[in-house]
Amino acid sequence: xxxxxxxWELGSVVSDIVEHTLTLPEPKLVLPTGSxxxxxxxxxxxxxxxxxxxxxxxxxxxxxxxxQDQSYRYFMMENLFKHTNMYDDNIYFPGDTAVWPDLSYxxxxxxxxxxxxxxxxxxxxxxxxxxxSETRMVDxxxxxxxxxxxxxxxxxxxxxxAVTMGxxxxxxxxxxxxxxxxxxxLNILNVAMNGEQTESVPASILQSHKNVEIYYCD
Ligand code: F6R
Numbered sequence: 001x002x003x004x005x006x007x008w009e010l011g012s013v014v015s016d017i018v019e020h021t022l023t024l025p026e027p028k029l030v031l032p033t034g035s036x037x038x039x040x041x042x043x044x045x046x047x048x049x050x051x052x053x054x055x056x057x058x059x060x061x062x063x064x065x066x067x068q069d070q071s072y073r074y075f076m077m078e079n080l081f082k083h084t085n086m087y088d089d090n091i092y093f094p095g096d097t098a099v100w101p102d103l104s105y106x107x108x109x110x111x112x113x114x115x116x117x118x119x120x121x122x123x124x125x126x127x128x129x130x131x132x133s134e135t136r137m138v139d140x141x142x143x144x145x146x147x148x149x150x151x152x153x154x155x156x157x158x159x160x161x162a163v164t165m166g167x168x169x170x171x172x173x174x175x176x177x178x179x180x181x182x183x184x185x186l187n188i189l190n191v192a193m194n195g196e197q198t199e200s201v202p203a204s205i206l207q208s209h210k211n212v213e214i215y216y217c218d
Contacts, residue, residue, distance in 0.1 A: 001214040011039030021111040030112035041079040051084040057106040059123035064159035095163035101134035112173035120201035124164035133166035
């Protein structure tokens with residue numbers, strides 16, 4: 001795990017990795033939403049990179065078409081995509097197709113960026129998700145609904161279901177970068193990286209990936 005000085009350095013160091021990936025022919029990226037990647041997206045926008053040949057897959061999306069400006073598509077448009085020369089046709093969210101499970105989603109990915117939930121979830125693969133799980137619809141745990149309520153007027157407005165990229169396709173990415181911000185993430189990072197590999201801690205699956213980097217700042 002690399003410990004960085006602050007949140008802005010986190011954005012800058014991970015932007016270097018993204019910038020390098022964008023030089024590949026037809027790069028494919030998996031991207032997270034949430035609080036942690038905001039400094040990364042700000043820095044990427046500042047760098048004014050060429051995204052024209054890039055395809056992105058987001059990790060997850062709520063199942064609720066009433067939430068509009070709380071949807072992860074909206075978040076990504078506002079924080080990154082609308083400031084780049086990405087083609088709309090190259091932007092994918094799980095749930096775009098009605099196929100369950102969607103086996104084609106996020107295949108051939110060069111770089112997958114992940115956040116980590118307080119309960120060890122990655123994307124919305126909650127504790128108990130199979131290490132073989134595919135991209136699918138899931139029920140969110142009470143803990144995750146509570147965590148996400150900070151973005152909604154009341155906890156009752158938080159969607160209870162999402163479509164998430166599965167652990168299996170995440171693990172098929174050539175490179176994985178996990179980002180975490182805040183002391184409250186230290187314990188779960190330690191459990192996930194150094195504890196037993198178990199489906200009760202979904203992020204512990206990353207111990208089996210050959211090319212994972214973890215970046216943390218307080
Ligand atoms: C979001 C996602 C989630 C978050 C995680 C951490 O697309 O996949 O797994 O990465 O909940 O969220 P933050 O960054 O808000 O702490």
